[in-house]
Amino acid sequence: MTGERVDGRGQRLAWGAGSFVVMCVALGVARFFHDNDLLEGLDKFFSVIGGTSGLLALVLTIQALRSAGSPAHTPGRHADSAVLDGLAAAVEQVWRPELRRRRLANPHPLPVAWTTVGPPIADHWSNIRSDGDPTPLNLDDCLDLRHPDALHQVLTDKRLRGRVVILGEPGAGKTSLLLREALRLLQARIPEDPVPVLLRLPTWNPDEQTLEQWITSQLATEYGCRSPITTGQLLPLLDGLDEMPAPRRARAVQAISNTFDLDQPLVLTSRTTEYLDTLTGLSGTTMAAAAVLELTAIPADVVRAYLQLATSRPGDWEEAFDRDTTQHGGRLATALNAPLWIDLACITHTDPDQPDNQPSRLLDLPDTETVHTYLLDRLIPAVYPDPPEPDPTGHTWHRADADRYLRKLANHMHRRNTQDLAWWELAHTLPRHIRLASGLMGGLAFGLTIGLAFGLTLGLTGGLVLTSWGAFQYARLSWCTRNDLPWSIMAFLADAHRRGVLRQAGGVYQFRHGLLRDRLT
Structure with a gap:
């Protein structure tokens, strides 16, 4: 038996060494072809390999679970209530710290004002109102120190169905308002009530997923909830319609209108121009049974009162x-x-x-x-003092370095036309030939070695993870060589988030506003 274990260990070491050699050879080949059109084909080819491997790993995992006799979980009434309460706690855990970091109640809620928008941008009042009365309602208000629950009162107004579209220009406070309302709804929620969940519409592609499928995947990804929950058990807070590609917006509005019952509360946010363009493409169709509010200029006396109260001067x-x-x-x-x-x-x-x-x-x-x-x-000079102060982890970020790093990240996001910053996508700062070789071969090397030692499923899954991780490590070396980004990139992002330059949305970072990202480019 001892000899067999030694032989097996030797085989694994040989495979590991061979995989390393293959990785090095592939790196050289990729470098040779770095100006060749063949590289584009290689990139697509290996993308197919990666996707096929992932599918195979998933199939093998499912088969393994079935063979182990894992029973299907069919939650009863009590389990359903427990699942909903667990989801509510997860939503609270994700967004309560973000409320503080975004200074949305520091020390008082930032003021937001709105006016009521009627048909044809909104649906007919007889559809918006729960009693079918066609008489228009005046929902104009201003959420400020005197009326901190102004939006909550609109959403819970018994004359309405609880369905609201919030429009506004950049910087008007749409996302911040939605975040605050999510936490306010959670505070008011009682057991068995629908769970308010904040979901980012740019992560949905209606061409690839139905609305229900997307919501299910987002509950798992953003809130760790993998138990079956029906859409009727949720109060969807759908943020950022305007950030979706234009062809998808119309399909998204139609799907939202058709999927949810007219009496199910929901909130949708969008920039005004993009929403109106979407309605134009729908030939008169609008969000069914939803009141429409447009965020407007905050009165001067409210601005003045807030700045006098919220600052030390x-x-x-x-x-x-x-x-x-x-x-x-x-x-x-x-x-x-x-x-x-x-x-x-x-x-x-x-x-x-x-x-x-x-x-x-x-x-x-x-x-x-x-x-x-x-x-x-x-902003950057204000939050990065000179001389610098160590962050909670002991890192020290000089103002000039932080400014350069943030500009590099902003340019990277601008080139990729995204507001989201995910560590696994930072490898795209590398030239394609380096990214292709380092990521793919590193992942294959790990996958082959682990697969031989512990099984094909674990090897394929680990290889796919290491494909992104390996490319990310090569990217880190490249950044440090050029002094574009720090080696401790995750610590830097967490600190920028703490200082209020970045915000967190689920598993990704964003600049505190798209306008800041654009300015840094």
Whole structure:
């Protein structure tokens, strides 16, 4: 038996060494072909191999589970309630810390105002209203210090069906409003009630998944819930219709209207222009039975009151707004009339000991666009002090380095036309010939070795994981060589998230707003 174990170990070592040699040879071949059209074909060819391997691994895993006699789980009434409560706890766990990191209640909720939009952008009032009355309702309001539950009151208004579309321009506060409302609904939820779940529409491709399939996959991916839940047991909060490719938006609106019962509450957000363009493509069809609210400019007195209360320099802000009113016709109040700009003004003009961040300096800027650009440019200097302070993990990030790293990431995301930043996609910063060889052969080497030692299923699955991981490690070496990104990239992303430059959406990071990403490019 001892001799057999030695022989087996020797075989595995030989396979491991052979796999390493194959990886090195493939790297050289890929380098040789780096300017050749053949590389494009290789990339597609190995993508097919990877996908086939993944499917095979899945089939083998399912067969293994079946052969082990694993019983199917059929939840009863009590199990259903437990599953819903577990999902609600998971949603709370994901988004409660994000509320704090995004400063959405720091120390008071950022103000948001809206007006009511009627037909034809909205459905007929007789469909929107739960009693069938065709009389229009005035839902105009402003969520501020005096009315912190304003949106919650709209969603729970007994005259309505609980279905709302929220429109607004960039920076108007759509996502922030939805996040806050998700947590407010969770707070008000009682057992057996539908669970409010925040879902990001850009992750859905209606050409590949039905709405139900996509929701099921998102519950598993974002909230770790793999138990069967019907759509009727959910209160979907669907964010970012405008971030979907244009051809998919119309199909998404149709699917949402057709999938959910008219009496099932839901919320959808979108930029105004993209939503109107989508309705145009639907030839008059709109979101069934949904009230439509459009986020509007926040009144100057609300902006003024918030900045005086939320910063440590109320007198400076009072003086700035007084001068703005008497000398500039309210130009500054107009520039700060949306949550994004109010929050940036708070962050960048809080410390009274800094001579270059007096609120009155904003009065020297000629127009709204210049004020917005100035606030975006001031964010990184404001959150990365000079000299630097160690983060909670002991890393020290110098301002100039952080600025360079963030610009590199913004350009990478811009080239890929995405708002999402996932570590497994950072390997795309490498040239394709390096990415192809390092990822594929590293994964195959690991897969062959582990497969021989522990079985084909584990080997194939591990190989697929290592394909991304191997390419990621090569990318890290490349970044450090060029000083584009730090070796401890995950620590840097977590710290940028802590400082408020990035936000987290499920398993990916995003810049706190797409406008910041675009400015950094």
